[in-house]
Amino acid sequence: xxxxxxxxxxxxxxxxxxxAAKRIPADKIAxxxxxxxxxxxxxxxxxxxxxxxxxxxxKQRFHDTFANKFEFNQPHATEASHIILFAYNPYYTxxxxxxxxxxxxxxxxxxxxxHDEMMEKGMFFAGLNTDTKGYNGCWTKAQTYLALGNVLHTxxxxxxxxxxxxxxxxxxxGEIFKEELGGYVCETALALGYHLEGGDYNHGQPKxxxxxxxxxxxx
Numbered sequence: 001x002x003x004x005x006x007x008x009x010x011x012x013x014x015x016x017x018x019x020a021a022k023r024i025p026a027d028k029i030a031x032x033x034x035x036x037x038x039x040x041x042x043x044x045x046x047x048x049x050x051x052x053x054x055x056x057x058x059k060q061r062f063h064d065t066f067a068n069k070f071e072f073n074q075p076h077a078t079e080a081s082h083i084i085l086f087a088y089n090p091y092y093t094x095x096x097x098x099x100x101x102x103x104x105x106x107x108x109x110x111x112x113x114x115h116d117e118m119m120e121k122g123m124f125f126a127g128l129n130t131d132t133k134g135y136n137g138c139w140t141k142a143q144t145y146l147a148l149g150n151v152l153h154t155x156x157x158x159x160x161x162x163x164x165x166x167x168x169x170x171x172x173x174g175e176i177f178k179e180e181l182g183g184y185v186c187e188t189a190l191a192l193g194y195h196l197e198g199g200d201y202n203h204g205q206p207k208x209x210x211x212x213x214x215x216x217x218x219x
Contacts (some may be wrong), residue, residue: 012156017200039147043122047140051085070167081193087184090137
């Protein structure tokens with residue numbers, strides 16, 4: 001199928017080896033930042049933080065989080081141009097949602113007289129996903145995957161290679177990036193950069209996907 005969207009998706013693959021000498025230009029990083037900010041989330045909750053790792057010092061800190069497990073992803077920490085930590089708020093509150101609703105009113109998206117109604121509806125849904133201790137991390141974590149999918153397509157459009165990583169040590173990330181996370185939790189990261197020519201066995205391989213009729217039903 002010859003369509004720009006399909007071309008983007010065929011371009012995208014899980015990069016296995018990055019060229020450490022190649023860096024993503026600042027103008028493209030700016031686009032990625034804005035794409036993350038514009039990502040959708042349930043009731044527009046935006047219960048996330050995106051931590052972009054680009055300095056050598058920060059890369060070394062991320063490298064250190066692989067001390068105990070998932071060593072196969074460790075090279076990406078220093079070889080990829082950038083790493084993004086996708087972190088979620090495990091105890092999302094009405095006060096935090098109020099900031100979102102206030103922003104909706106300020107932008108003109110939501111009429112001021114609808115503010116309280118939106119708060120009630122949004123927190124009702126959040127409440128369905130919150131336990132008696134205030135934990136709603138299963139719900140807020142799911143939102144980070146919406147952002148991840150959005151960024152994966154964005155970087156493919158920009159001609160940037162990527163590697164989504166669930167193989168990260170959330171506990172060590174929480175310790176080493178405690179100050180930046182501020183109580184948020186990171187269980188998913190994304191490496192970004194440019195593959196190493198001749199050194200990435202996964203580059204250029206054909207897509208392996210189930211047939212359309214096996215996964216899509218039209219009623």
